[in-house]
Amino acid sequence: MKRVYLDNAATTPMKNEVIKVMINSLKYSFGNPSSIQHSDGRKSRSLIEESRIFIANCINAFPEEIIFTSGGTEANNMILRSSVFDLGVEHIITSKLEHLSVLQPIHDLSYKHKISIHFVQFNSQGVHDINHVEFLLKKYKQKKMMVSLMYANNEIGNILEVNNISFLCKKYNAYFHSDTIQFIGNYPLDIKKLSFDFATASAHKFYGPKGIGFVFIKKSLLVKIKGSILGGLQEKGLRSGTENISGIAGISEAFRLFQTNHFHHIDQLKKLKKYCIQQLIKMNKNILFNGLSDHYEKSIPSIINFLFPVKKIDNLFYFRLDLMGISVSNGSSCNSGNTKEISHVIRSIVKNSILKKTMPIRISFGIFNKNEDIDMLIHSLNEIGKYKNIL
Structure with a gap:
C-alpha cells in the first residue's frame, strides 16, 4: 500500500545527499x-x-555566533536559562502559542527563580497584538527583559511580524529570542537584518538528521554566556561534550541543498498548499481553517491546519487515516503523548x-509531496466519513 506522508512539520525525511555525506563522515x-595533536582529529575539527x-x-552571521546543539529543544532551553542566569533577565514576554520547549522552561524559571512572565494577547486567528507587546515593554522597562516569540508557528503556520518586534525590542532595550525552527533552513533568513x-534551528525540520541543531547567539553577548553543559571546552565552552560530527556534516549538507534549491522548493510548497485548500473546500465547504494557515502570504507554505466537521467525535480518527496510508497529526509532535488531546495552540484560539x-x-x-498525495488524503477523509457515518 502506498503511504502518504503529510507530517513534515514534525520531521522531514532525510535527503539522499545528506545520508551520503553522513556515511562518509562516519x-x-x-x-x-x-x-x-594528530591529523585524524584535525580532519574532524576541520x-x-x-x-x-x-x-x-547562509544566514548572514559570524561563524562564532553558531553553537551546535542536539536540536531545537536544547537550543531554546539553553537561551532561556542563559538569559536569566548569565544576562540577568528578570522579565520574559512571550505567548501561549509558543512551543513547549519555550513555555515549559519559562514556567520553570518563573517557579524556581521568581522570573516574572507576561503573555502577549492575540486574536482568534493567533495573530499577536503588537500594541500589547509595546505596552508590556514600556510597563516593565525598568527591568531587564527578553521577548521570546517564534518566527513561524509550528501548528498554524502564522508568520510573526518580526521587524516590528525587533524594532520594539531595540526601542526598550530588551533581548529578542526567536524560535525559528520551522523557518530556518526552509526559507531565506538574514539574521543581521532581523536583529x-x-x-534556534533543528536539522530534521529541513531534510537533515535528527539529534543536531544550533543556536545563534549575537557576538556581543557571547562573552557573557556561560556553559550550560560543563566538562570540556567544546563549542566555545558553551556546550561541553564530544561533537556529533556526522550530524554536523548532515546539517551543513542540508543547508547546502537548501541554498541551491530554495526558490523551487518554496514555489512547490505554495502550489501544493493552494491545491490542498481548494480540494478541502470542494470536499466540504464547512471546513474551518485555524490561524492564518489558509492565507498564502501571512503563513508559511508548508502548513495547513483545519477543523474537519463531524457528527460525532471519533477517538480513532487519526488511527483510521494511518491505516489508510495517511500520516497527518492533530498538532505538535512534542504534545502527542496522548493522541486524543487537542494541542494548547488550538485550544487557545478555538472555542x-x-x-x-x-x-x-x-x-x-x-x-517529496505531490498533488496525488492530496488526492489520496481527500479520498481517505471521504471514505472514513462514509464508513463511520461521522460526517
Whole structure:
C-alpha cells in the first residue's frame, strides 16, 4: 500500500545527499575533533568548523555566533536559562502559542527563580497584538527583559511580524529570542537584518538528521554566556561534550541543498498548499481553517491546519487515516503523548463548542509531496466519513 506522508512539520525525511555525506563522515572523519595533536582529529575539527562557517554564511552571521546543539529543544532551553542566569533577565514576554520547549522552561524559571512572565494577547486567528507587546515593554522597562516569540508557528503556520518586534525590542532595550525552527533552513533568513539576539534551528525540520541543531547567539553577548553543559571546552565552552560530527556534516549538507534549491522548493510548497485548500473546500465547504494557515502570504507554505466537521467525535480518527496510508497529526509532535488531546495552540484560539463537533488536522507538506498525495488524503477523509457515518 502506498503511504502518504503529510507530517513534515514534525520531521522531514532525510535527503539522499545528506545520508551520503553522513556515511562518509562516519567512515573517514572518525577522529575526536578535540585531538588536534594528530591529523585524524584535525580532519574532524576541520569538518566542524567548515560546517559552522558555511551555515553562518547562509544566514548572514559570524561563524562564532553558531553553537551546535542536539536540536531545537536544547537550543531554546539553553537561551532561556542563559538569559536569566548569565544576562540577568528578570522579565520574559512571550505567548501561549509558543512551543513547549519555550513555555515549559519559562514556567520553570518563573517557579524556581521568581522570573516574572507576561503573555502577549492575540486574536482568534493567533495573530499577536503588537500594541500589547509595546505596552508590556514600556510597563516593565525598568527591568531587564527578553521577548521570546517564534518566527513561524509550528501548528498554524502564522508568520510573526518580526521587524516590528525587533524594532520594539531595540526601542526598550530588551533581548529578542526567536524560535525559528520551522523557518530556518526552509526559507531565506538574514539574521543581521532581523536583529535577532538569539535564534534556534533543528536539522530534521529541513531534510537533515535528527539529534543536531544550533543556536545563534549575537557576538556581543557571547562573552557573557556561560556553559550550560560543563566538562570540556567544546563549542566555545558553551556546550561541553564530544561533537556529533556526522550530524554536523548532515546539517551543513542540508543547508547546502537548501541554498541551491530554495526558490523551487518554496514555489512547490505554495502550489501544493493552494491545491490542498481548494480540494478541502470542494470536499466540504464547512471546513474551518485555524490561524492564518489558509492565507498564502501571512503563513508559511508548508502548513495547513483545519477543523474537519463531524457528527460525532471519533477517538480513532487519526488511527483510521494511518491505516489508510495517511500520516497527518492533530498538532505538535512534542504534545502527542496522548493522541486524543487537542494541542494548547488550538485550544487557545478555538472555542470549546466548536471543538466538540470538529476534528483538528495539521497537514504539513514537504518537497517529496505531490498533488496525488492530496488526492489520496481527500479520498481517505471521504471514505472514513462514509464508513463511520461521522460526517
